Amino acid sequence: xxxxxxxxxxxxxxxxxxxxxxxxxxxxxxxxxxxxxxxxxxxxxxxxxxxxxxxxxxxxxxxxxxxxxxxxxxxxxxxxxxxxxxxxxxxxxxxxxxxxxxxxxxxxxxxxxxxxxxxxxxxxxxxxxxxxxxxxxxxxxxxxxxxxxxxxxxxxxxxxxxxxxxxxxxxxxxxxxxxxxxxxxxxxxxxxxxxxxxxxxxxxxxxxxxxxxxxxxxxxxxxxxxxxxxxxxxxxxxxxxxxxxxxxxxxxxxxxxxxxxxxxxxxxxxxxxxxxxxxxxxxxxxxxxxxxxxxxxxxxxxxxxxxxxxxxxxxxxxxxxxxxxxxxxxxxxxxxxxxxxxxxxxxxxxxxxxxxxxxxxxxxxxxxxxxxxxxxxxxxxxxxxxxxxxxxxxxxxxxxxxxxxxxxxxxxxxxxxxxxxxxxxxxxxxxxxxxxxxxxxxxxxxxxxxxxxxxxxxxxxxxxxxxxxx
Numbered sequence: 001x002x003x004x005x006x007x008x009x010x011x012x013x014x015x016x017x018x019x020x021x022x023x024x025x026x027x028x029x030x031x032x033x034x035x036x037x038x039x040x041x042x043x044x045x046x047x048x049x050x051x052x053x054x055x056x057x058x059x060x061x062x063x064x065x066x067x068x069x070x071x072x073x074x075x076x077x078x079x080x081x082x083x084x085x086x087x088x089x090x091x092x093x094x095x096x097x098x099x100x101x102x103x104x105x106x107x108x109x110x111x112x113x114x115x116x117x118x119x120x121x122x123x124x125x126x127x128x129x130x131x132x133x134x135x136x137x138x139x140x141x142x143x144x145x146x147x148x149x150x151x152x153x154x155x156x157x158x159x160x161x162x163x164x165x166x167x168x169x170x171x172x173x174x175x176x177x178x179x180x181x182x183x184x185x186x187x188x189x190x191x192x193x194x195x196x197x198x199x200x201x202x203x204x205x206x207x208x209x210x211x212x213x214x215x216x217x218x219x220x221x222x223x224x225x226x227x228x229x230x231x232x233x234x235x236x237x238x239x240x241x242x243x244x245x246x247x248x249x250x251x252x253x254x255x256x257x258x259x260x261x262x263x264x265x266x267x268x269x270x271x272x273x274x275x276x277x278x279x280x281x282x283x284x285x286x287x288x289x290x291x292x293x294x295x296x297x298x299x300x301x302x303x304x305x306x307x308x309x310x311x312x313x314x315x316x317x318x319x320x321x322x323x324x325x326x327x328x329x330x331x332x333x334x335x336x337x338x339x340x341x342x343x344x345x346x347x348x349x350x351x352x353x354x355x356x357x358x359x360x361x362x363x364x365x366x367x368x369x370x371x372x373x374x375x376x377x378x379x380x381x382x383x384x385x386x387x388x389x390x391x392x393x394x395x396x397x398x399x400x401x402x403x404x405x406x407x408x409x410x411x412x413x414x415x416x417x418x419x420x421x422x423x424x425x426x427x428x429x430x431x432x433x434x435x436x437x438x439x440x441x442x443x444x445x446x447x448x449x450x451x452x453x454x455x456x457x458x459x460x461x462x463x464x465x466x467x468x469x470x
Contacts, residue, residue: 065094065095066094066095066116066188067097067098067116068114068116068188069099069116069118070098071106071118071123071137071141072101072118072120072123072153073102073120073123081099095188098114102124103137103140103141103144106144107144110145115148116148116149116151116188116195117148117151118151118153118174119150119153120137121134121152121153121165123137124137125137134158134161135161135164138150138152138165138168138169139168142168147195147199148195149171149188149192149194150169150195151171151173151187151188152166152174153173153174153176153179155175155176156175156176156177162174162175171190171191171194171195172187172190172194222238222251223253225254226254227254227255228256229256229260230256230262231330232262232330232464233462233463233464233465234254234462235436235438236439236459236460236461237442237443237458238250238458238459238460239443239454241456248272248273248276248277248456249268249270249272249273249276249277249279249280250266250269250272250280250402250458250459251267251269251280252264252267252284252461253265253288254461255288255292257291257292257294259328260328261328262330262463263296263323263324263325263326264323264325264461265284265321265322265323266321266400267280267283267287267319267322267340267400268321268340268459270317272457279308279311279312279319283304283308283319287300290303296323296334297325297334297383297384298336298381298382298383298385301321301336301338301361301364302372302382302383305365308364309365312365315365318364319338319363319364320338320339320400321337321339321340321364322336322337322338322340322341323335323336324343324398326390330392330465332389333388334385334386334388335355335356335385335386335387336384336386337361338360338383339366340400341357341399341400341401341404342354342355342418343396343398343399344396344399344425345396346429347390347391348392348393348394351429352397353422354418355388356386360383361384392465392466393465393466394465395434395463395464396462396464397425397438397439397462398460398463399459399461400457400458400460402455402456403442403460404417404418404420406446406449406450407449407450408420409449409451425438428445434464435464442460
């Protein structure tokens with residue numbers, strides 16, 4: 001059965017104009033493009049003699065500035081909103097009016113193109129609301145229309161109720177006995193602009209809150225290194241793979257323990273969304289705590305695997321990790337790899353080379369849950385720690401695979417890979433780059449070779465002993 005639509009009119013505040021009512025039958029006979037509907041009255045707006053019908057699409061409707069939904073139950077229509085607005089004569093604003101006699105009708109007519117709702121506080125209390133709550137109709141409209149401007153209409157004798165309506169959430173209140181066209185037209189425009197302003201403030205507050213949350217997350221993923229007392233120089237660079245994202249699933253950390261050993265790590269949680277970033281923060285914090293507790297090598301990685309198993313959302317999530325613990329004299333280091341690419345080392349004045357990676361173990365989270373305890377009981381070491389010689393003056397570069405998975409000549413070309421990365425770093429070292437300058441140059445060249453932004457997160461970490469500082 002067709003659903004009847006209450007009266008709808010368009011009025012213009014451009015000045016006095018003639019109006020003509022078009023009932024459903026006449027509108028149907030008027031031809032294509034005329035707005036029709038059972039129980040609907042639509043009037044056109046003209047600047048000279050005669051009238052024009054307003055079509056549902058096209059330039060006439062595009063010029064309609066605001067749509068007002070009037071919710072009041074006076075069957076005689078004593079409120080006469082269209083006539084009030086016709087008499088207002090405010091320059092240039094056109095207002096499309098819809099009327100609803102009850103809250104059920106209002107819910108049906110409350111579409112996205114409605115800008116403002118004028119609700120009569122004398123409406124019957126909605127079903128389920130407290131009988132003693134005179135603002136129940138308004139509260140119902142506010143729940144139905146959280147993004148719309150709302151005006152409350154009350155008798156002048158209920159000034160307290162009208163003020164309370166604004167406190168509850170209406171943009172303004174109007175008194176029925178004092179209402180005239182200019183006041184109503186101004187109130188509609190004011191309410192709409194105030195609602196837009198309120199929405200902008202909410203978005204701004206949400207943006208600030210997200211920025212604060214991102215800052216806290218950034219401090220978790222990209223911490224300040226604890227190197228007090230060490231002669232090592234530190235530099236880092238980070239770029240998330242998601243468009244306009246601040247953070248991804250890569251993480252790193254560097255600390256110096258009381259015995260003088262410098263511990264560095266870099267890791268990558270599969271994926272690059274906020275959940276992966278949060279898991280990366282947990283793993284980094286756990287690594288720092290376990291390192292200060294004296295764990296390293298296989299024992300540390302075994303414990304991190306258990307942390308990952310308990311904190312990840314699904315068993316498909318894993319993380320790669322590279323840990324390096326540099327002896328107090330700075331000439332040698334222990335290296336552990338858990339599914340992660342091996343670091344680069346370059347002696348001062350020499351070329352860069354990859355550290356050994358043949359003894360690397362699986363990524364954290366890939367071993368079956370019961371396999372790790374069995375391996376440890378059997379004395380096996382899933383992540384063996386390998387000693388490497390660094391020499392007297394050196395640069396050490398740790399990185400995540402987002403760097404080497406970039407292309408060499410734009411989309412569709414071969415991956416950069418570890419060999420291509422070594423060549424790239426050696427060119428930059430030959431140019432005298434060190435520290436942050438080296439990392440930024442490596443990131444920039446990788447993006448250039450890729451033909452645009454890299455699709456995966458990238459983290460770079462450099463430690464340097466002796467030599468010039470970049």
